[in-house]
Each structure stands twice: as structure tokens, then as C-alpha cells.
Amino acid sequence: MSPADSRKIRLLLLQNAPLILFLVLVLVFGSLSERFLSPTNFMNIVTQAAHIAIIAIGMTFVLLVAGIDLSVGANMYASCIVVALYMKGWNPVFGFAVAGFLGLLFGAVNAFVITRLRVPAFIATLATLFVGRAIALYLSGVKMIPFGKEILLLGRTTWLGLPVPIWIFLLVFVIAWVTLRLTTYGRQVYAVGADPEAAAKAGIDVRRILFSVYCIAGVCAAIGGLVSASQVAAASSTFGFQKEFPVIAAAVLGGTSLFGGRGGVVGTVFGAILIQTVENGLVMINADPYVYPLVVSAIIFIAVLVDSLRTGMLERLERRKIRVETA
Amino acid sequence: MTPAQTTRLDRPGLAPGLPLWRRLLLSEYLVLFLTVVYVAGMALIVPEILAADTWRDILAAMIPLLIVAIGQMFVLVVAGIDLSATSVLAFSSVLGAAVITMDGGPLVGMPAFLVVAVGILAFMAVGGAVGAFNGACTTRFNMPPFIVTLTTMMFFSGAAIWVTTLLTDDGSSIGSLPREFVFIGQGRVFELPFSLLIALAVGLLAHVALSHSLFGRWLFAIGINPNAAAVSGVPVRRTMFWAYVISGACAGLAAVIYTARLETGTPVLGQRILLDVVGAAVIGGVSLFGGKAKVLWVVFGALFLTVVDKGLQLLGLSLAGVFAIKGGVILLAAIVDAQRQRLKGRG
Amino acid sequence: MFQKQVQAPVQAPLLAVRGLCKSFFGVQVLHDVGFELAPGRALGLIGENGSGKSTTMNILGGIHQPDRGEMVLDGQPYRPKGPKDAEAAGIAFIHQELNLFKNLSIEENLFIGGFPKLVRGLPFIDRRKVRTRAKELLAAIDLDLDPATLVSRLSQGERQLVEIAKALGSDARIVIFDEPTTSLTARETERLFGQIQRLKGRGIAIVYISHILSDVMRLTDDIVVLRDGHVVATAPTRQMTVDKLITSMVGRTIDQIYPPRASRPREGQPVLEVEKLTQPGMIKDVSFQVRQGEVVGISGLMGSGRSEMARILFGLDPYASGRILVDGQPLERPTPEVAMARGIAFLTEDRRAEGLMMDGPIADNLALPSLPNFAGGFGRLIERTRLGDAVERTGRDVQVNARDFVQTLVKNLSGGNQQKVVIGKWLLRSPRLFILDEPTRGIDVGAKYEVYKIINELAGQGTGVLVISSEIEELIGICDRILVMSHGEIRAGYDRAKFDRERIMRSAMWDSVTKGGR
CATH class of the missing domain: 3.40.50.300 (P-loop containing nucleotide triphosphate hydrolases)
Incomplete structure (x- = not known):
């Protein structure tokens, strides 16, 4: 086996690391708890994963252009608190429209600071994370705010055998998938993520693409927030707190690279389910709840490590040669 | 090119001929000046801001923040970032307190000075170890520093809480710290808080390390152009690694002060100052893009943030309101930094 | 030795370039450069590094604007303000460093600037049409690959061909190749040449830039030789030989004076x-x-x-x-x-x-590699005075022209002075x-x-x-x-x-x- 071959095998292993991880986890949890492998539990996992998946789908757009949005949790809180405070008794469709619009505004602020004012994305969204949370806390008076009954009803309703949160998640997923795969815009997102300079030369409006992805992430954060709201009944002061972690983890575990240009929403959904599986499994085996964040962060760490190693390896494979060695 | 053309306005505070307001705007004392203006303005509404007690509070709040921010500066110089600093505060507070607690700790019965010395070392070692991990990940595996330190932040915040639940019955905090240790946070020497002396020592040491040592010169070189530094024989990876270790160790030292002041090791330490740490450095003028830093700037930045915070509290603003405004100020500082960087790119 | 005038081409010129002049930072890099391109003919552009080839091509591509001179495309004045103008005018570039997105498929790369739509006004891509047109384009260049293949899976030669297909897809009338064969195998090169011939057959004008003169001789109809920003030879390829090309590229003038080599290498152990x-x-x-x-x-x-x-x-x-x-x-x-x-x-x-x-002062740059020699004792503190003296001395030795080495930033120096700083920083050791x-x-x-x-x-x-x-x-x-x-x-x-x-x-x-x- 030539060194190039062994490199390719290592790459293949790296690329499938999350899948391997998933199988190992399922086996471990399954052997430790009988309930874990039941169909009901699987449905539970997917329902609980719905909101993370929705937000992570938005995050995928941002990661595809090598950006990051740390403010999704704050956005989710800020957008939903408005619905909880001022829209009791309204048709939930209006709730989604208003929350989505607020999420869009939040995302647009991020986009403006990042693309126009050229502040690094992580620091810009870290700052808006704090500001957004603070505004939401201010609005709520740091109190627990219950959501309207109509929102809660949404969480309990099933349609054609599936809970509504899953339907919303599927809708967002299909729209995102179609956008990324089947529209000019989607393909240009990939192009910008791979090489912004070449993208500009190919006549793509790079700034518009960069701006738009943060807006999409904003809308998804708000919608995901309401889906989560339909399951938790009330917005406490920690609603959406540190949500960015499982969200980024879901996307990166699903194979979307932090370095841009690689990945997609199918993987992200898989990642979200994986993350939720871990949490669910920990509950099932009665693990110490204080260990959850340790496990989740360790998983994110592994995902990022794998992504970095893979990116480094691909770069080495792609390096330009000046001699053509004849085999 | 004549030499006359080569003198530039890069240190415009020294440039003659500019209008006063522009000189001020570009001066490194701008933040200090803004602090004075802010205090003066506040004094009209809440005169308490001028009271000695207020300033004692401000000083107390500023000292540990300053120490963490100075550590952060070492990472920012090489265009990195350490978001894990706040979790280091919590984690080393818990582990350190566990080492020195008189309530069944391993050092019970040892001479007091030894307990204190071992304790401080333990705090800083925990911080340094987390920093070493961050440094290894960014320099060896080329992982983006912000995501590495974000995950370690989450991990060690969680670990701090988890360890506390393992070590204590109620899972909240570890008390019974020796009196000599508490002195570090609460004691006074010649009417000055002891912790102020520590901060001064850290500041001085950091200044010497940054501006007068080989290590400091290497940090700046890497921050300005890592490729040129590597070609000039600078051990880029090793130097960057130590920057992260320093950041962690500084956070550990700040945890000593916080813990001693509270008389307990607690996992909720520093949860809210994540942005303040980066903010203090960036507001002072340390660049997020690397290669620009000074200890004095960080002092001004930390002072400004603390004073703003106190002023808003005196105004009776809720915690949330204070957060919103402070976050905005920090965002503004980042924007100013980015614009400066852009202008430099053009020049 | 060669005719200075190109013979009147058989057809009217597609592009005529006349009297291009360009200076960068006061140094003139192009002097009255001119040539003509005819449909279906290939022009070889050769010259040593720094002879002005890239500048000329960058002007054609709209990346630089000429100080003087004009370009006429199809009888209309052609003044590109950017790469987009060049593309709109039907000029396609195929660079040594390819402009393909490795994470996208061949067909997506072909149409990334604008996909055919399923329904007008809606954003959806007509995948079927993309596929058929991609197949046509690939067939036109004899590239037998599934259009859905990711570019990262292609060899360097195949990527080159995809770029050609892209040029065809954008209806380019002029295709400019810049050193296209450096990273190709012999077979890939042959294939590329076959395609270039076919492009000519379609009436597309080719500019071929290469150091491999035998290729230039094989492929082109006319050759322009540049030296120091001047056109030193223009002639039909059949009147040229590799020897003649080399002679005209190298030139005969010695316009630089070198200090005499006074010392001789020493015998003994080599360094x-x-x-x-x-x-x-x-x-x-x-x-x-x-x-x-x-x-x-x-x-x-x-x-x-x-x-x-x-x-x-x-x-x-x-x-x-x-x-x-x-x-x-x-x-x-x-x-x-x-x-x-x-x-x-x-x-x-x-x-x-x-x-x-570049953003650092001269003194810091001069000192950088030698810093460990000036850092002694506990904490490895820098001995500022000793270092300052050494830096000052070396800076003066290599004659860096600046009054104050501590205040002056390197980016504000001329290229020559910058280079002296680089030399100085090593001499210090x-x-x-x-x-x-x-x-x-x-x-x-x-x-x-x-x-x-x-x-x-x-x-x-x-x-x-x-x-x-x-x-x-x-x-x-x-x-x-x-x-x-x-x-x-x-x-x-x-x-x-x-x-x-x-x-x-x-x-x-x-x-x-x-x-x-x-």
C-alpha cells in the first residue's frame, strides 16, 4: 500500500467518524438500558431533536461560508419572549411569522456587523449573544414567562401520526435542502465557502451571500425557538441558554466543516439526532445530569478535531506538485 | 523615497499638527479620557459615583478582571482568543479550594504558609493545564482557537459543577478555607488591598514579559506576520502554546482572589464576565487581529468597563440592562478595531 | 533580425492591442506593447519572468488599466474595468492556478455564474438542462466523465479541460492559456493540445503563454516575444525556431553593471x-x-x-x-x-x-532573527542598548534609507530599501x-x-x-x-x-x- 493509499483510508475513517461514534453510542446505551432501543423512545428522540435540528439547519448555511453564529440561543430567547409576552391567544401561525421576522432582524444585525463592518464573526455574534439575551431578560423582567395555550397545544398535537414539531422540522428541512441543492443561490453558497475570491471572479455577489446566511440562521433560530417553546411550556431566564453548543455540534458532527464549503443539511439532521440520542441515552441509563455538558462538549470537541484533521489532510493532498512523478 | 516621507502617523498621539480632538481620538489615553467624561457625566445624575466607597467597589471588581484580561492579552497578541478563561475561574476555584480546605482537605495540619503556597500553585496549575490543552489543540491540530476554547469553556464549566457535586454534600461550594488564604482576597497592607499588590505585580511582570523579553518580541512578531516569524527562526508553535498557558494561569490566579474574597470555592465563579475579559482588552486597544497590545491599555479597558458597570448599577438599571449596554460597548470596540484594521490594510 | 510588423492576417483582427504602456510605482513595466489576434489563430506570448507577460494579460482581463494605449475588440473600443467586463466581452482566462470549486461537481462549476432556470423568475435550477448542456460541453472537449463528478476527484489535466468547457459555455471568443501544462502528464498535455486545436477550428482566438517553447512552436500561428516590457519580436511561427526564440528572449544588451568579482572561492571543507x-x-x-x-x-x-x-x-x-x-x-x-x-x-x-x-518598524524587522543573541540572563530579557546599537550599525551598513529605524514602518519603504532590511536582518547573524x-x-x-x-x-x-x-x-x-x-x-x-x-x-x-x- 502506498502512503497515498493509507492517507486516503485515514481520510475515509475521519470522514465517517461521527457515524462510527453514533453506532458505538447506540450499542453502549442499548446494552445499558432496555427502553433505549424501543420505537417510542426513538420517536421521542426525534421530537426532542426537532428544535436543535431546525436551528442547526440555519447554522449549516453559516458554516458553509466558513462563518459562525454564536448568538442563536440568544436570538431564540429574544424572539420567543416577544411571542410569549405579547401574543397570547393569537393564532400560532402569526406567532411563527412574528418570531421569524424578529429572528430575521437579529440575524440581519449580525450580518451587517460581520459583512459591512468586518468584525470577525465569532466576536460579533458573541457580543450580540450578550446583548440579545440582556434585551430579552429586560423584556421579561427576569421572570418565567408562560407561553400561550395555543403554542403548547401545537407541541401536543399530532398529524398523520407525527407530532407537529416534527412536521415543522421536516418543512424547514425540505426548504433548506431544496435551497442548497436545487437553486443557484444554494450552489453559490458552496462556491463562496470553498473560495470567496474565485467566487467573486465567477461573478457571484459574495457579500450578498454572506449577508443572507446570517439572516437565514436568524430565522431558523426563532422558528426552532418556538418549536422548543411548544414543548417546554414557559420561557425561563435560561431559555435557549448555551443552545449554540448542541447546534454547532449537530452541524459539525453531520460533516459540515468549520472551514467552509463542505457539508449539508442531511448530515446536520443526523448530527442533531445524534446529540439528542446522547442526552436521551444519558437519561435512560440514569447518568449524573451534571455530566451531560461534559459529554456534549467532549463530543463537539471530537467533531471539531476530526474536521481540522480532515481539512489539513485534504490540503496536503491538494498541494500543487511541480514534478509529475510517473508511477 | 526621502526619509521625510517615511515618518508616518502610525502613532498619531505623537503627531503634531492634528486638531486636538483628532489627536485625542487616536491617542492611547482615549479610553481613560472617556472614563473621566463618563464619571463626570454620571456625577450629575448620581453623585454617589464620586464616593470613596464606590471607588473601593470599583477597584475590588476591577482587580481580578484585570488579571484575567492581562492573560487574555497574551493570546490576543498572536491573533488568538481564549474564551475558556471564565470556566478556568470556576474550575480552579473548586479544585484549588478542595486542595486547601480545612474541612477534611489533604493539607490539614500543614503549616499555614505552606498551605497558601501550595494552594496558589494549585489554582494556577489548574489554569495552566487548561491553557496547555487549548494551546496544544490550536498549535498542533490547527483547530480554530475560538471553537477550541469555546468547547473547553463548556467542558470545564460543567466539570466545575460536577466536581463540586462529587466533593460536597449540597453541591454548592467548598468552604473552610484557611484564614491566611482568605487574607489574599480581603486583607490590607498599608491601607491598600493585598489583591491590588498582586495585580500590580502581575501587571509589572506582564509588561516586562511583553515589552522587554525575547518571548514578548516573538509574540508580537507572530501576531504581525506568523510566516515571516517562522522564516526568521521564531518557534511559532511553542511561543503560541505558552501564550495560552499564561492566559490559563492568569485566570487561575484571578480565581485565587475571587475565592479568597468569597471564602469559598464555587463553580459559578466568573460566569458573567466572559465578554468583559475580551472586552477589557479590546476596548483598551488590543487588536483582535494580533500584533497590538500593551498592559497599560488593558488597565484602562478594565477600568472603563468596571466604571461603566458601576455607574449603570447606581442608576438603578437592572442587571439585564447593564448587560445590554455593556455588550453594546464591547461590540462597538470590536467594530472600531475592525475599522482600524481595514484602514491599515489600505495604507 | 525579425520583421517588426505582423503580416496582414487573413481575416480582420478580432482584437487589436496598440501601444500599451503601464507603470507601477514609477517603474515602467510595459513600453508600447502591441499585437493582434485573429479568429481561429493562436498567438504565442513568450518572454522571461518579469518581461511583462502577466501585466499585459492582466490589462486584457481588466485587472489593471493601461496608462496609455488602446484595445479594439471587433472594431469597438475595449476598456474593461474588471474581470466581469472581460467575461462579458467573451475573453476567458485559463490560469495555472485554476478557478474551480473543488467541492462542486463539474456541471455546477460550468454554470456557477448563472444556472439555467426551471421556470423564469423562480430560483430553481433546471437540473436536466444543466445535465444535457454539460454533457454537450464535455463532449465538445472529448471529456468522457459524468458531469456530476466532483471536481476534487479530477486529475489536474481533467480540471484544465473543465476550464476549457467553461470557456466554451460562456461563448468565449478569445481564450487565454497561462502556463497550462506545468502540472500535467504527457498524455494530459497531448489531450489539451488536441482541444486547443479544436477551439481554433471553431474560430476562437487563442493566446498561449508558456515557457515550454517546443509547445509554443507546435501550437501557435504567430509568436510575440517580450523582453523588459518591450515587444522584441513578432513573427509567424513558421519563420521561428526554438533557438531564435531563445536568442531574442535573452537579448544582447547588458544594461546592468556588476561589481567586479574580486575574491575567489576558498579551497578546503565546503560550507x-x-x-x-x-x-x-x-x-x-x-x-x-x-x-x-x-x-x-x-x-x-x-x-x-x-x-x-x-x-x-x-x-x-x-x-x-x-x-x-x-x-x-x-x-x-x-x-x-x-x-x-x-x-x-x-x-x-x-x-x-x-x-x-510589513506593519512593524525597521528596527524590529532587523532584530527579529538575532533576538536570542541579545536576550540573556533570567527571563531572557532583551539587552536593548546592545541590540539597538547592532541594529543601527547593520541598517547603516546595508544603507537602508530612512532617518529613524525605530519609528519608520517597513511598509513605507521602497522595494529596494525593504530588501536591504531583509538582507540586513540576516547579516546581523x-x-x-x-x-x-x-x-x-x-x-x-x-x-x-x-x-x-x-x-x-x-x-x-x-x-x-x-x-x-x-x-x-x-x-x-x-x-x-x-x-x-x-x-x-x-x-x-x-x-x-x-x-x-x-x-x-x-x-x-x-x-x-x-x-x-x-
Whole structure:
């Protein structure tokens, strides 16, 4: 086996690391708890994963252009608190429209600071994370705010055998998938993520693409927030707190690279389910709840490590040669 | 090119001929000046801001923040970032307190000075170890520093809480710290808080390390152009690694002060100052893009943030309101930094 | 020797370029450059590095605007303001560094600027139409690949062909190839040439830029030779030979003066011995020596492996096999730190990216490699006065023209002065062996002379000097011995007594001269 071959095998292993991880986890949890492998539990996992998946789908757009949005949790809180405070008794469709619009505004602020004012994305969204949370806390008076009954009803309703949160998640997923795969815009997102300079030369409006992805992430954060709201009944002061972690983890575990240009929403959904599986499994085996964040962060760490190693390896494979060695 | 053309306005505070307001705007004392203006303005509404007690509070709040921010500066110089600093505060507070607690700790019965010395070392070692991990990940595996330190932040915040639940019955905090240790946070020497002396020592040491040592010169070189530094024989990876270790160790030292002041090791330490740490450095003028830093700037930045915070509290603003405004100020500082960087790119 | 006027082409010119002049920072790089392109004909554009080829092409592509001169496309004045204008005018570029998105498929790359839509006004891509048109385009260039294949899976040659398909897809009337074959295998090259012939058959005008003269001879109908920004020859290809091309590229003028080589290389233990140094894909079996006080030149074209070899010697890149000996002692797995400890200094070809901290002051730049020598005692504090004196002295020695080394930022210096700072920072370490990669690139004649003088003096003091340059003239002027590299190997070596411009160029153009090329 030539060194190039062994490199390719290592790459293949790296690329499938999350899948391997998933199988190992399922086996471990399954052997430790009988309930874990039941169909009901699987449905539970997917329902609980719905909101993370929705937000992570938005995050995928941002990661595809090598950006990051740390403010999704704050956005989710800020957008939903408005619905909880001022829209009791309204048709939930209006709730989604208003929350989505607020999420869009939040995302647009991020986009403006990042693309126009050229502040690094992580620091810009870290700052808006704090500001957004603070505004939401201010609005709520740091109190627990219950959501309207109509929102809660949404969480309990099933349609054609599936809970509504899953339907919303599927809708967002299909729209995102179609956008990324089947529209000019989607393909240009990939192009910008791979090489912004070449993208500009190919006549793509790079700034518009960069701006738009943060807006999409904003809308998804708000919608995901309401889906989560339909399951938790009330917005406490920690609603959406540190949500960015499982969200980024879901996307990166699903194979979307932090370095841009690689990945997609199918993987992200898989990642979200994986993350939720871990949490669910920990509950099932009665693990110490204080260990959850340790496990989740360790998983994110592994995902990022794998992504970095893979990116480094691909770069080495792609390096330009000046001699053509004849085999 | 004549030499006359080569003198530039890069240190415009020294440039003659500019209008006063522009000189001020570009001066490194701008933040200090803004602090004075802010205090003066506040004094009209809440005169308490001028009271000695207020300033004692401000000083107390500023000292540990300053120490963490100075550590952060070492990472920012090489265009990195350490978001894990706040979790280091919590984690080393818990582990350190566990080492020195008189309530069944391993050092019970040892001479007091030894307990204190071992304790401080333990705090800083925990911080340094987390920093070493961050440094290894960014320099060896080329992982983006912000995501590495974000995950370690989450991990060690969680670990701090988890360890506390393992070590204590109620899972909240570890008390019974020796009196000599508490002195570090609460004691006074010649009417000055002891912790102020520590901060001064850290500041001085950091200044010497940054501006007068080989290590400091290497940090700046890497921050300005890592490729040129590597070609000039600078051990880029090793130097960057130590920057992260320093950041962690500084956070550990700040945890000593916080813990001693509270008389307990607690996992909720520093949860809210994540942005303040980066903010203090960036507001002072340390660049997020690397290669620009000074200890004095960080002092001004930390002072400004603390004073703003106190002023808003005196105004009776809720915690949330204070957060919103402070976050905005920090965002503004980042924007100013980015614009400066852009202008430099053009020049 | 050649006709200065191109013969009236059979058809009316598609593009006429007349009297282009361009200066950068006061240095004129193009003087009255002119040529014509006709549909279905290929024009070869050749010249040494820095002769003005890229500037000319950048003007065509709208990246630079000319100071004077005009371009007429199809009878209309053509004044591109950016790459988009060039594309709209039907001019496509195929660069050495390809502009493809490796994470996308072939068909997506073909249409990334604008996909055919399923329904007008809606954003959905008509996948079927993309597929059929992609198949057509690929068929037109005989590329038998599934259009859905990711570009990252393609070989370099296939990527080149995809670029051609892209040009076809955008209805280009002029396609410009810039060194398209450097990273292609022989078979891929043949295939590319076949396609270029077919493009001509479709009435597309070709500009072909290459160092491989035999290819230029084969492919083109007319040839324009540039030297120092002047068109020195324009003629139909059939009136040319490789020999004639080389002669006109090299020229006969000696417009630079070199300081006399006063000292001679010393006998005894060589400073540097390189034995069979090999790194797959980069260099192969490179062996040579540099003696004390000897100035050895490395000649070669861009991409010949000369800079790569220098980086390996200095420990910036790894090598797979072979040996490096400094002063007779092996230098194993070097890093820059280790190489420097053994007395090696290295001036990189990319001054801005690797040579200098552009945003730093002169003094800091001069001091950087020597800092450990000025840091002593506990905490390794810098001895400021001693360092300041040394920096000041060295800066004056190499004659950096600035009043204050501490205040003046390097980015505000001229290219020549910047280069003196790079040289100065290494002289401060008194190197045993100084490797200089393109030491006079982008600096004016006066500064060049000063650089040559410094090299001469260094050699006089017994330092071994290794100079890499694409200017043969320069190497002949300052070296004791010249080695010629091509395709990662050393092809020839000449002693000072046997220096001959054309023979050196011929060795560097090894592909063109040996039968069958690669």
C-alpha cells in the first residue's frame, strides 16, 4: 500500500467518524438500558431533536461560508419572549411569522456587523449573544414567562401520526435542502465557502451571500425557538441558554466543516439526532445530569478535531506538485 | 523615497499638527479620557459615583478582571482568543479550594504558609493545564482557537459543577478555607488591598514579559506576520502554546482572589464576565487581529468597563440592562478595531 | 533580425492591442506593447519572468488599466474595468492556478455564474438542462466523465479541460492559456493540445503563454516575444525556431553593471554539501556543493524546483531522502531554528508575505532573527542598548534609507530599501551560508547594484552564497558557478569561464530542447 493509499483510508475513517461514534453510542446505551432501543423512545428522540435540528439547519448555511453564529440561543430567547409576552391567544401561525421576522432582524444585525463592518464573526455574534439575551431578560423582567395555550397545544398535537414539531422540522428541512441543492443561490453558497475570491471572479455577489446566511440562521433560530417553546411550556431566564453548543455540534458532527464549503443539511439532521440520542441515552441509563455538558462538549470537541484533521489532510493532498512523478 | 516621507502617523498621539480632538481620538489615553467624561457625566445624575466607597467597589471588581484580561492579552497578541478563561475561574476555584480546605482537605495540619503556597500553585496549575490543552489543540491540530476554547469553556464549566457535586454534600461550594488564604482576597497592607499588590505585580511582570523579553518580541512578531516569524527562526508553535498557558494561569490566579474574597470555592465563579475579559482588552486597544497590545491599555479597558458597570448599577438599571449596554460597548470596540484594521490594510 | 510588423492576417483582427504602456510605482513595466489576434489563430506570448507577460494579460482581463494605449475588440473600443467586463466581452482566462470549486461537481462549476432556470423568475435550477448542456460541453472537449463528478476527484489535466468547457459555455471568443501544462502528464498535455486545436477550428482566438517553447512552436500561428516590457519580436511561427526564440528572449544588451568579482572561492571543507536530496513531487536527486567564499547561482524557470529546494535546505519544508551537510556535519530534519544555529540565512522570494513584518518598524524587522543573541540572563530579557546599537550599525551598513529605524514602518519603504532590511536582518547573524531567493525582484537598478555589492563583500569574507534568480544576466554577473534546474532536477552546471547565456537558457528550457519533451 502506498502512503497515498493509507492517507486516503485515514481520510475515509475521519470522514465517517461521527457515524462510527453514533453506532458505538447506540450499542453502549442499548446494552445499558432496555427502553433505549424501543420505537417510542426513538420517536421521542426525534421530537426532542426537532428544535436543535431546525436551528442547526440555519447554522449549516453559516458554516458553509466558513462563518459562525454564536448568538442563536440568544436570538431564540429574544424572539420567543416577544411571542410569549405579547401574543397570547393569537393564532400560532402569526406567532411563527412574528418570531421569524424578529429572528430575521437579529440575524440581519449580525450580518451587517460581520459583512459591512468586518468584525470577525465569532466576536460579533458573541457580543450580540450578550446583548440579545440582556434585551430579552429586560423584556421579561427576569421572570418565567408562560407561553400561550395555543403554542403548547401545537407541541401536543399530532398529524398523520407525527407530532407537529416534527412536521415543522421536516418543512424547514425540505426548504433548506431544496435551497442548497436545487437553486443557484444554494450552489453559490458552496462556491463562496470553498473560495470567496474565485467566487467573486465567477461573478457571484459574495457579500450578498454572506449577508443572507446570517439572516437565514436568524430565522431558523426563532422558528426552532418556538418549536422548543411548544414543548417546554414557559420561557425561563435560561431559555435557549448555551443552545449554540448542541447546534454547532449537530452541524459539525453531520460533516459540515468549520472551514467552509463542505457539508449539508442531511448530515446536520443526523448530527442533531445524534446529540439528542446522547442526552436521551444519558437519561435512560440514569447518568449524573451534571455530566451531560461534559459529554456534549467532549463530543463537539471530537467533531471539531476530526474536521481540522480532515481539512489539513485534504490540503496536503491538494498541494500543487511541480514534478509529475510517473508511477 | 526621502526619509521625510517615511515618518508616518502610525502613532498619531505623537503627531503634531492634528486638531486636538483628532489627536485625542487616536491617542492611547482615549479610553481613560472617556472614563473621566463618563464619571463626570454620571456625577450629575448620581453623585454617589464620586464616593470613596464606590471607588473601593470599583477597584475590588476591577482587580481580578484585570488579571484575567492581562492573560487574555497574551493570546490576543498572536491573533488568538481564549474564551475558556471564565470556566478556568470556576474550575480552579473548586479544585484549588478542595486542595486547601480545612474541612477534611489533604493539607490539614500543614503549616499555614505552606498551605497558601501550595494552594496558589494549585489554582494556577489548574489554569495552566487548561491553557496547555487549548494551546496544544490550536498549535498542533490547527483547530480554530475560538471553537477550541469555546468547547473547553463548556467542558470545564460543567466539570466545575460536577466536581463540586462529587466533593460536597449540597453541591454548592467548598468552604473552610484557611484564614491566611482568605487574607489574599480581603486583607490590607498599608491601607491598600493585598489583591491590588498582586495585580500590580502581575501587571509589572506582564509588561516586562511583553515589552522587554525575547518571548514578548516573538509574540508580537507572530501576531504581525506568523510566516515571516517562522522564516526568521521564531518557534511559532511553542511561543503560541505558552501564550495560552499564561492566559490559563492568569485566570487561575484571578480565581485565587475571587475565592479568597468569597471564602469559598464555587463553580459559578466568573460566569458573567466572559465578554468583559475580551472586552477589557479590546476596548483598551488590543487588536483582535494580533500584533497590538500593551498592559497599560488593558488597565484602562478594565477600568472603563468596571466604571461603566458601576455607574449603570447606581442608576438603578437592572442587571439585564447593564448587560445590554455593556455588550453594546464591547461590540462597538470590536467594530472600531475592525475599522482600524481595514484602514491599515489600505495604507 | 525579425520583421517588426505582423503580416496582414487573413481575416480582420478580432482584437487589436496598440501601444500599451503601464507603470507601477514609477517603474515602467510595459513600453508600447502591441499585437493582434485573429479568429481561429493562436498567438504565442513568450518572454522571461518579469518581461511583462502577466501585466499585459492582466490589462486584457481588466485587472489593471493601461496608462496609455488602446484595445479594439471587433472594431469597438475595449476598456474593461474588471474581470466581469472581460467575461462579458467573451475573453476567458485559463490560469495555472485554476478557478474551480473543488467541492462542486463539474456541471455546477460550468454554470456557477448563472444556472439555467426551471421556470423564469423562480430560483430553481433546471437540473436536466444543466445535465444535457454539460454533457454537450464535455463532449465538445472529448471529456468522457459524468458531469456530476466532483471536481476534487479530477486529475489536474481533467480540471484544465473543465476550464476549457467553461470557456466554451460562456461563448468565449478569445481564450487565454497561462502556463497550462506545468502540472500535467504527457498524455494530459497531448489531450489539451488536441482541444486547443479544436477551439481554433471553431474560430476562437487563442493566446498561449508558456515557457515550454517546443509547445509554443507546435501550437501557435504567430509568436510575440517580450523582453523588459518591450515587444522584441513578432513573427509567424513558421519563420521561428526554438533557438531564435531563445536568442531574442535573452537579448544582447547588458544594461546592468556588476561589481567586479574580486575574491575567489576558498579551497578546503565546503560550507554546504547536498547529496541526492529528494522530495517526491518537488525535487529529485539534487546534489551540489557551495565552498567558502563562493557565489553559486541557481538558474531555472518558475516551478523548476529552485525555490522549493531552498526552502528544504532552510528547514521550512521536509525532504524524503538524501543528505545535507553544513561544514561537513550532517543537518538532519532541519527546522529554521536548527538551520540558523548552523549559520544558514535565507532571503525568501516573497518579501511581503514571508520576509518582513510589513506593519512593524525597521528596527524590529532587523532584530527579529538575532533576538536570542541579545536576550540573556533570567527571563531572557532583551539587552536593548546592545541590540539597538547592532541594529543601527547593520541598517547603516546595508544603507537602508530612512532617518529613524525605530519609528519608520517597513511598509513605507521602497522595494529596494525593504530588501536591504531583509538582507540586513540576516547579516546581523553573520551567516556561514546565505541563501538568497530572487534577491533583486521588484527593486530598482540602483538598489540592485547595492545588493550585488553586499553579496560580493560577503563572499570576500568567506561566506558561502547561493543565489536563485530567473535573470540569467544577473547570475552571470555575480556568480562563480551556475547550476541550472528544471523539473526539480539539476540539469547542468557551468563554471565562470564557461558562462553562456544561451546555453544556460537552453538547459533551463530542457523540455523544449530534448526531443519528445517530458
